Amino acid sequence: MSEPELDIQNLKISFSTPRGKLTAVNGISFQLNQGEALALVGESGCGKTVSALSILRLLPEPPAEISSGKILFSGQNLLSLNAKTLQDLRGRSIAMVFQDPMTSLNPVLTIGEQMAETLLRHTTMTRQEALQKSADLLSRVDLPSPKEKLKQYPHQLSGGMRQRVMIAMALTCSPRILIADEPTTALDVLIQAQILELLESLKKETGMSMLIITHDLGVVAEIAQRVLIMYAGEIVESGPAHALLDNPLHPYTRGLIASVPKLGALKKKGARLEEIPGTVPSLDQRPSGCAFHPRCAWAIEKCKTQKPQLREAEGERQWSCHLEPGSL
Ligand SMILES: Nc1ncnc2c1ncn2[C@@H]1O[C@H](COP(=O)(O)OP(=O)(O)O)[C@@H](O)[C@H]1O
Ligand SMILES: [Mg+2]
Known part of the structure; x- marks a missing residue:
């Protein structure tokens, strides 16, 4: 491998x-x-x-x-x-797409301006080339009428469209x-x-x-x-x-x-x-032993005090639990 x-x-x-x-x-x-x-x-x-x-x-x-x-x-x-x-x-x-496109897109810039900015920063393209490439990227994520989308602001797009824009932006530099x-x-x-x-x-x-x-x-x-x-x-x-x-x-x-x-x-x-x-415990309330034990239907005494180590199972698997495999 x-x-x-x-x-x-x-x-x-x-x-x-x-x-x-x-x-x-x-x-x-x-x-x-x-x-x-x-x-x-x-x-x-x-x-x-x-x-x-x-x-x-x-x-x-x-x-x-x-x-x-x-x-x-x-x-x-x-x-x-x-x-x-x-x-x-x-x-x-390495590119990242964030959870909420509304907070990661800039509301006062058009989609085209934001996309071109990334290209201008990372490549030697001219503004015109950057806009053309941005339109290509928008069509790659299946956004209809990409040229028009470039002129729009984030709030003019639906949630799904904004997420596509975010993905297109992440793809900018391959x-x-x-x-x-x-x-x-x-x-x-x-x-x-x-x-x-x-x-x-x-x-x-x-x-x-x-x-x-x-x-x-x-x-x-x-x-x-x-x-x-x-x-x-x-x-x-x-x-x-x-x-x-x-x-x-x-x-x-x-x-x-x-x-x-x-x-x-x-x-x-x-x-x-x-x-x-x-619910998941907050950082200052992490339980002793196995952190999951207070929520676990199978927890035994040992789980409260001893932290289970990661173990290997067949088929490239790993898990950390005191129970024997097959006990669930
Ligand atoms: N800046 C911060 N200061 C203190 N605690 C934080 C901060 N950012 C995240 N946390 C805490 O770190 C834990 C993990 O958060 P996070 O990675 O956002 O969880 P997830 O993405 O799995 O929902 C949470 O308990 C969260 O409250
Ligand atoms: Mg999260």
């Missing part, structure tokens, strides 16, 4: 807060392979966005601090690059990696499906690798080859998407699957859908 596009090793991120230094991401490791769609999944507050932002050093430091780890991209540790090199890399090699943070969360179901289809076809067309962040396992089933399940700042399970959805090893993964109507019904005919009780 060729070298991974991105190799994240033992990444630890904390925040300085009035309540002291709190750990948001507690030593996660994973690889993004060439041309794959990898999903990072977990409920709100698990640390997905913080992890993604740290890859491009987009977290405000301070209050954030990357206290340990490596983020290797093409053999370079992104955590030790200077600001200028990082700036070149952002957008050009990145090798696209990080999409909840790219479909703000959209209705039909548009969600269209955006996922678009991402999938762009991946095929360009060969880029994608890290897709979502709280929705339905999205995973649609698009990802491999999945990382994150809970309270740690990766608690990982593996190929089909195997993981068919046979979750971690109680948290099982809970997530059960709470997606489509998947839950598929996996457990006749059984009623379960929700995971409670």
Whole structure:
């Protein structure tokens, strides 16, 4: 197998807060392979966005601090690059699509002005060429009448169209990696499906690798080859998407699957859908032992005091739970 596009090793991120230094991401490791769609999944507050932002050093430091780890991209540790090199890399090699296009698009600039700006910054194109290329990019994400769209302002477009614009902007410099943070969360179901289809076809067309962040396992089933399940700042399970959805090893993964109507019904005919009780603990209230134990229907005494280590299972899978496989 060729070298991974991105190799994240033992990444630890904390925040300085009035309540002291709190750990948001507690030593996660994973690889993004060439041309794959990898999903990072977990409920709100698990640390997905913080992890993604740290890859491009987009977290405000301070209050954030990357206290340990490596983020290797093409053999370079992104955590030790200077600001200028990082700036070149952002957008050009690794691009990001954010959750809410309304907050990431500039409301007072036309779509054309914003798109051209990126091209003018990273290439030697003239303004005219940049606008032409912007129109091409908009047609690649299937936006009708791209030339007209260039003259419009973000508020004149629908949510789905704005998300397409964001994706087109991310594609500007043909990145090798696209990080999409909840790219479909703000959209209705039909548009969600269209955006996922678009991402999938762009991946095929360009060969880029994608890290897709979502709280929705339905999205995973649609698009990802491999999945990382994150809970309270740690990766608690990982593996190929089909195997993981068919046979979750971690109680948290099982809970997530059960709470997606489509998947839950598929996996457990006749059984009623379960929700995971409670919510993700805040950073200053992370439980001892296994952080999931207060919400876990299978928790045993050991789970309250001992933190489970990641274990390997057959088929390139990993999970961290004290229970024996097959006990769920
Ligand atoms: N600037 C910050 N200061 C303090 N805590 C933060 C900050 N940004 C995020 N957090 C906390 O880090 C945790 C993970 O947040 P986030 O990565 O946004 O979760 P997710 O994307 O999985 O919903 C949350 O508990 C959140 O409150
Ligand atoms: Mg988030």
